[in-house]
Amino acid sequence: MAELHRHHHGRDPVVVWAAPGRVNLIGEHTDYNGGFVMPFALRQSAVVVASPQASGWTVASELTGERHHLGADQLQPGTGGWQAYLFGVVWALREAGHDVVPAALTLRSDVPVGAGLSSSAAIECAALGALADLSGLELDGLTRAKLAQRAENAYVGAPTGLLDQAASTLCTEGHMLFFDCDSLTGENIPLPLAQRGHEILVLDTNTPHSHVDGEYAERRAGCEEAARRLGVPTLRQVTDPEQALADLADDDRLHRYARHVLTENDRVLQAVTAGRDADFAALGPLLDASHVSMRQDYRITVATVDAAVETSREAGALGARMTGGGFGGCIIALCRAGESDRIGAAVADRFAREGWTAPDWFSVTPGPGARRVN
Numbered sequence: 001m002a003e004l005h006r007h008h009h010g011r012d013p014v015v016v017w018a019a020p021g022r023v024n025l026i027g028e029h030t031d032y033n034g035g036f037v038m039p040f041a042l043r044q045s046a047v048v049v050a051s052p053q054a055s056g057w058t059v060a061s062e063l064t065g066e067r068h069h070l071g072a073d074q075l076q077p078g079t080g081g082w083q084a085y086l087f088g089v090v091w092a093l094r095e096a097g098h099d100v101v102p103a104a105l106t107l108r109s110d111v112p113v114g115a116g117l118s119s120s121a122a123i124e125c126a127a128l129g130a131l132a133d134l135s136g137l138e139l140d141g142l143t144r145a146k147l148a149q150r151a152e153n154a155y156v157g158a159p160t161g162l163l164d165q166a167a168s169t170l171c172t173e174g175h176m177l178f179f180d181c182d183s184l185t186g187e188n189i190p191l192p193l194a195q196r197g198h199e200i201l202v203l204d205t206n207t208p209h210s211h212v213d214g215e216y217a218e219r220r221a222g223c224e225e226a227a228r229r230l231g232v233p234t235l236r237q238v239t240d241p242e243q244a245l246a247d248l249a250d251d252d253r254l255h256r257y258a259r260h261v262l263t264e265n266d267r268v269l270q271a272v273t274a275g276r277d278a279d280f281a282a283l284g285p286l287l288d289a290s291h292v293s294m295r296q297d298y299r300i301t302v303a304t305v306d307a308a309v310e311t312s313r314e315a316g317a318l319g320a321r322m323t324g325g326g327f328g329g330c331i332i333a334l335c336r337a338g339e340s341d342r343i344g345a346a347v348a349d350r351f352a353r354e355g356w357t358a359p360d361w362f363s364v365t366p367g368p369g370a371r372r373v374n
């Protein structure tokens with residue numbers, strides 16, 4: 001990477017940061033409702049190499065081979081492309097009142113793009129770490145996650161919650177992160193997959209998704225409307241779910257959205273208990289139930305994703321669900337050790353029979369969160 005950085009910027013690297021993508025084990029579309037999530041970090045990461053320069057910010061990407069430069073007065077929210085994830089972080093740091101040194105940045109990432117594995121948060125969190133270090137700023141993981149989310153919301157223009165950035169900065173190796181998006185506190189709980197004879201398959205349906213589209217924003221707005229009707233700031237503050245759902249019974253859409261969020265929060269809490277006991281037999285049905293809720297109530301799955309989940313289950317997975325924002329992307333399947341390849345191949349056979357693009361799959365273990373690597 002040092003060579004690539006010199007090639008693009010004619011400078012030696014000064015700091016190098018890596019930040020991972022994530023799998024969300026359970027707790028989908030709960031984050032912007034002040035709810036619970038439980039991701040773990042992937043080993044696939046974005047890496048950002050940085051060095052100071054005389055003025056402005058110059059960003060280069062290994063993937064596209066492009067280079068872009070902006071001066072301080074040119075940082076404008078709403079400008080698109082991969083570079084927005086990097087410029088957005090400069091903008092968010094400055095907006096929060098930090099002095100950000102002019103810098104040259106080079107990006108490399110092996111997090112699959114558009115697959116629901118948080119490739120954008122990985123870029124933001126790696127860039128944040130690198131820029132903060134170069135600028136002599138001491139920012140803890142939660143602060144970095146919130147600044148990265150601000151970049152995504154205000155600069156990139158995607159109305160996402162804190163799940164992806166919190167996962168990237170706060171997860172630790174070998175653990176899953178139980179995170180409360182209301183109190184913004186979290187706990188890393190061991191996830192001894194291999195030690196207990198299990199593995200998690202991530203299967204990319206290769207059906208691309210996008211967050212800057214209307215569906216995600218529509219679900220978010222629907223949840224906010226449901227909370228308003230119930231007289232609570234967010235759905236997390238609902239104290240009597242049964243009564244709340246009865247109160248929304250006249251509006252099928254809001255009723256379904258609220259039911260997904262309320263039951264999903266409950267499933268995360270049950271998954272925490274199962275996780276603490278490393279009780280994978282109990283975890284499987286929770287993953288299945290989460291998927292059914294996303295399919296029937298929240299309606300964010302698509303045919304390829306549903307088929308991948310169904311076929312994984314038929315092929316012997318203990319539980320399976322879509323992970324991430326939805327409308328395509330990846331599923332995860334909890335498998336007995338040694339079975340993930342066979343299950344992935346069964347899904348690939350089904351996709352071939354349906355005439356769909358072939359899926360990709362790999363087995364994952366929880367990796368480390370964002371960190372300085374040089």
Ligand code: GAF
Nearest residue numbers: 028029160161162163324325
């Ligand atoms: C995307 C968003 F970026 C997250 O904030 C979260 O809402 C997720 O979809 C759904 O759980 O990854």
